[in-house]
Amino acid sequence: MPIVTAAGHPDRLVVLESFPEPRSTTNPYLVQLMRSLPADVQVMTFTWRRALTASYDVFHVHWPEILPRGTTRARTAARRLLTAALLLRLTVRQTPMVRTLHNTGPHEPGGRLERALLRWCDRRTTLWIRLTPSTVAPSDGPVVTIPHGHYRDWFADLPLAPAEPGRILFFGLVRPYKGVEDLLDAFAEVPDGISRLRLVGRTTDDSVRERVERAVLADPRIGARLEYVGDAELADEISRAALVVLPYRRLHNSGAAILALSLGRPVLLPSGSTAEELAAEVGPGWVETFTPPLTGATLTSALAHSAGPDRAAAPDLSGREWPAGGSAHAAAFRTAAALARRGGRR
Incomplete structure (x- = not known):
């Protein structure tokens, strides 16, 4: 070709x-x-x-x-x-x-x-x-x-909050292929009371919505806003995260990952060529990968790395x-x- x-x-x-x-x-x-x-x-x-x-x-x-x-x-x-x-x-x-x-x-x-x-x-x-x-x-x-x-220019005029230790975020359209249920299962394995999980985004799938709502009721560490949010609210949600997790069951391309990186937040993605190419491009410490299934141990490890000193001040998005x-x-x-x-x- x-x-x-x-x-x-x-x-x-x-x-x-x-x-x-x-x-x-x-x-x-x-x-x-x-x-x-x-x-x-x-x-x-x-x-x-x-x-x-x-x-x-x-x-x-x-x-x-x-x-x-x-x-x-x-x-x-x-x-x-x-x-x-x-x-x-x-x-x-x-x-x-x-x-x-x-x-x-x-x-x-x-x-x-x-x-x-x-x-x-x-x-x-x-x-x-x-x-x-x-x-x-x-x-x-x-x-x-x-x-x-990238989205740096789009969000340049919006205030950003400091990252909150232990805060994990999933954002974007909540659709079955994105693995939200897998993320909920993995987070249930995280034993500490410091970590928190936040889910933000609109869903039109009733089964996924019900699964998220049950998890929110069962675990006080989980919060969700299952609706469209505007730019200012989205920037606030992303910037407050210590780690953005996108546990897609099929990862071909991810605008959400580019958005998180544009706002200076590390991401956890399923392993594969897309994640590996992105990790090599933006520099060390910004893209963590996992081999499915996602587990609580993987989340704990990625959170620890997100607080580490091994990455540059900002991801390299100069090619975008x-x-x-x-x-x-x-x-x-x-x-x-x-x-x-x-x-x-x-």
């Missing part, structure tokens, strides 16, 4: 992103990406009307499974039809598609028709953007590596600056447009 690097192009490029106009709850990664693109790239945010009727040079997809999914059966059926119409339009108009591989497949599987639409989307992808060097794209085609940008990331995205879009003009995958 070739790695490509594109030179700049003087013409203005119009890129349709797959996410709608940002709101207060929009992932800051997407907002920072939009802001980092150079002036010769015009960004259009997603509406179905724009996707099906507007003129644009490149369609940039982040999580394609969102396109065919609705909140009701009727809306899901409608969005599947709209997704098929969009893919057909892209094919007929020979519009290139660029996909960022936040994950190589949906975290929650869909039905047979959704899977067929996503395979079509994979086949139609002109160029892949991966966030980590070890990622393998779902289908053939050019691949560029653009690291996930947004101006460089924006320029790299613009180059990737222009490469995809050039490939389409030459008759490559469209």
Whole structure:
């Protein structure tokens, strides 16, 4: 699978992103990406009307499974039809598609028709953007590596609290694949009364919510806020943690890990290429790893290391600056447009 690097192009490029106009709850990664693109790239945010009727040079997809999914059966059926119409339009108009591989497949599987639409989307992808060097794209085609940008600028104006000894934090969307139940089981094995566990983030899974609520009632050391929190509250929660634990059962890429490191808090991740690459990048002492299953002994050891003197004053995130990331995205879009003009995958 070739790695490509594109030179700049003087013409203005119009890129349709797959996410709608940002709101207060929009992932800051997407907002920072939009802001980092150079002036010769015009960004259009997603509406179905724009996707099906507007003129644009490149369609940039982040999580394609969102396109065919609705909140009701009727809306899901409608969005599947709209997704098929969009893919057909892209094919007929020979519009290139660029996909960022936040994950190589949906975290929650869909039905047979959704899977067929996503395979079509994979086949139609002109160029892949991966966030980590070890990622393998779902289908053939050019691949560029653009690291996930940091969050230091996004949170720069918010006050940060000092880390509290023994405080463990999990934050982010609380979904089954993220291993929250494993974290609760492991924390139950931690014998001391000093350590505390805090869980912060919205969940739509009733079984996970019930499991967390039972744990909170059973152990006074555990606290939870299972809802969306704003930037100021999130920065406060992260900065008060001595250790951020992300016990994902599948770790492909983690914006949460980058966020924790951006605010100067060490993270514990499951071992594997993603964690190892990140640990080597940011410097010693900032990324601890464990081989599943997660245990109380692992948590205790990681907490002890988090208080140790073996790391630099801040993790090295110099390879994740947004101006460089924006320029790299613009180059990737222009490469995809050039490939389409030459008759490559469209």
